[in-house]
Amino acid sequence: MLQSVSIQTLQRLPDYLNCLKSLLQRNIETVSAKIVAESLGLGEIQVRKDLASVSSGGKPKVGYVTRDLVRDLETYLGYHDSHDAVLVGAGKLGKALLSYEGFREYGLNIVAAFDTKGSESDDDMQVKILPVETLSDLCRRLKIRIGIITVPAVHAQEVCDILVQSGVLAIWNFAPTHLHVPGNILVRNENMAASLAILSRHLSRKLLEDQ
Amino acid sequence: MLQSVSIQTLQRLPDYLNCLKSLLQRNIETVSAKIVAESLGLGEIQVRKDLASVSSGGKPKVGYVTRDLVRDLETYLGYHDSHDAVLVGAGKLGKALLSYEGFREYGLNIVAAFDTKGSESDDDMQVKILPVETLSDLCRRLKIRIGIITVPAVHAQEVCDILVQSGVLAIWNFAPTHLHVPGNILVRNENMAASLAILSRHLSRKLLEDQ
DNA sequence: TAGATTGTTAATCGATTAACAATC
DNA sequence: TAGATTGTTAATCGATTAACAATC
Numbered sequence: 001m002l003q004s005v006s007i008q009t010l011q012r013l014p015d016y017l018n019c020l021k022s023l024l025q026r027n028i029e030t031v032s033a034k035i036v037a038e039s040l041g042l043g044e045i046q047v048r049k050d051l052a053s054v055s056s057g058g059k060p061k062v063g064y065v066t067r068d069l070v071r072d073l074e075t076y077l078g079y080h081d082s083h084d085a086v087l088v089g090a091g092k093l094g095k096a097l098l099s100y101e102g103f104r105e106y107g108l109n110i111v112a113a114f115d116t117k118g119s120e121s122d123d124d125m126q127v128k129i130l131p132v133e134t135l136s137d138l139c140r141r142l143k144i145r146i147g148i149i150t151v152p153a154v155h156a157q158e159v160c161d162i163l164v165q166s167g168v169l170a171i172w173n174f175a176p177t178h179l180h181v182p183g184n185i186l187v188r189n190e191n192m193a194a195s196l197a198i199l200s201r202h203l204s205r206k207l208l209e210d211q
Numbered sequence: 212m213l214q215s216v217s218i219q220t221l222q223r224l225p226d227y228l229n230c231l232k233s234l235l236q237r238n239i240e241t242v243s244a245k246i247v248a249e250s251l252g253l254g255e256i257q258v259r260k261d262l263a264s265v266s267s268g269g270k271p272k273v274g275y276v277t278r279d280l281v282r283d284l285e286t287y288l289g290y291h292d293s294h295d296a297v298l299v300g301a302g303k304l305g306k307a308l309l310s311y312e313g314f315r316e317y318g319l320n321i322v323a324a325f326d327t328k329g330s331e332s333d334d335d336m337q338v339k340i341l342p343v344e345t346l347s348d349l350c351r352r353l354k355i356r357i358g359i360i361t362v363p364a365v366h367a368q369e370v371c372d373i374l375v376q377s378g379v380l381a382i383w384n385f386a387p388t389h390l391h392v393p394g395n396i397l398v399r400n401e402n403m404a405a406s407l408a409i410l411s412r413h414l415s416r417k418l419l420e421d422q
Numbered sequence: 423t424a425g426a427t428t429g430t431t432a433a434t435c436g437a438t439t440a441a442c443a444a445t446c
Numbered sequence: 447t448a449g450a451t452t453g454t455t456a457a458t459c460g461a462t463t464a465a466c467a468a469t470c
Contacts, residue, residue, distance in 0.1 A: 006436080008436095009437090011402065011405040011408065011409065014408055015404075015405075018387065032452090033451080039389070043438075043439070045440075046437095046439075048451090049454090052452085052453065058453090060445045060446045060450070060452045060453090061445080061449080062450090063452085064452095078412070083410075091307075092310045092311065093307040093308075093311065096303035096304040096307035100304065102387065103407075106407045108411075145418070146414065169413070169417045170413050170417075172406060176229065178226055178251050190401070190403070191222065191225070193225035194221075194225055194226075195399045196317045196319055196383075197221050197222065197288050198218065198397070199399050200294060200318060200319075201289070202380070202381050202397040203356055203381050203397075204289060206356075206381075207380075219461065219462090220461090243426085244428075256429095256462080256463060257462065259427090260463095263428085263429065263430090269427080269428060270427080270428075271426070272426050272428085272470050273426090273427075273428090274427070426470090428470095429469100430465100430466085431467090432463105432465075432466095433464070433465085434461100435460105435462070435463085436459105436460090436461085437460085438459070440456080440458080441454100441455085441457085442454085443453090444453080445452075
């Protein structure tokens with residue numbers, strides 16, 4: 001039965017997809033929740049519940065049809081129909097993201113990149129780097145709905161405002177700063193500082209208990 | 212009163228720090244939970260509780276001393292004493308992370324980078340790129356406890372195993388794959404696919420309701 | 423004193439886990 | 447049939463929010 005999916009579950013779905021695809025490559029045609037759970041270090045019941053919310057279900061004693069699950073997950077995650085996006089800030093990180101092929105697989109299609117410094121485009125990047133003055137116009141013309149921010153923190157809000165004014169509805173923010181947006185706009189922070197906080201605390205504790 | 216800090220709270224701490232530092236720059240010497248909450252889009256009570264768990268507290272009617280809070284947060288997050296780390300996988304993303312100055316501010320010090328392809332070091336990177344054969348040895352010699360994985364997904368587990376065998380206790384994984392580690396090792400996934408899932412669903416919903 | 427603001431204790435909410443019924 | 451496995455309903459757990467007491 002298809003239920004509404006919590007944020008927590010939603011975030012686990014790509015992991016399931018990964019896991020199932022690798023099982024598929026090994027020609028494993030059906031799979032139990034137990035196997036998936038063990039492979040990802042999750043609880044068996046949690047896996048069953050998560051999968052129930054996006055799939056048409058499995059069969060007792062048999063499990064799930066791997067291929068069907070993969071298809072259901074990809075469909076749910078929107079990997080089959082791609083979203084166009086722009087990226088603002090073609091520094092090191094921005095360029096790294098631009099040349100990452102994997103995004104296409106996730107249904108993300110970066111159609112243009114912008115920077116103050118115009119157009120020093122790299123060899124293995126598909127998109128041109130355009131002057132930031134043309135950002136708003138292009139977003140409107142191409143009806144861009146996703147903006148990726150990889151500018152320095154001080155300019156992030158400014159860029160964010162332009163994107164929002166130009167019709168962007170979802171922002172993926174790599175700048176280490178909090179962005180202010182209207183209520184209907186989603187900001188997803190790729191929060192490196194938060195990750196480091198978690199790593200650092202684990203380390204402190206481990207080193208302490210080893211003394 | 213210093214309490215134990217939940218993961219959720221821990222992840223918010225860098226945001227508080229950011230916010231407070233910018234207030235400090237504007238010479239705002241005391242600050243109420245309400246101000247911080249509004250600035251970050253959080254609940255006032257949540258902010259008070261979070262701050263209570265790392266700070267020596269504020270004064271009724273006055274609020275918190277900005278400078279003290281900044282210091283307490285930095286101390287708690289370990290920004291004052293830095294951790295050495297290695298990075299494995301000097302592709303686009305790896306190089307981007309290597310040349311990001313900001314990590315030092317967070318107490319992360321990348322002392323070496325590794326790749327199969329040896330040593331094509333970039334201009335504005337401080338560290339050399341070493342052959343991956345020397346990874347284990349260096350980790351042991353320098354007692355490295357943090358490993359950053361930016362290799363392609365297929366090689367991530369392999370690299371992870373080497374790191375764990377060489378004494379690394381915490382792993383920051385940028386490869387889109389789940390890593391298997393012993394129970395005492397922490398893996399933090401920088402989960403781009405999960406972020407995209409959240410962005411994508413928001414978009415689907417918005418576009419649907421606009422029809 | 424009055425009022426703003428902190429901090430704590432209790433209530434609510436949501437997510438995870440456990441127990442169990444259904445079924446192939 | 448027996449047993450493995452799904453899926454659902456109930457219980458638990460943890461985090462957030464609300465209510466309130468403390469205090470400058």
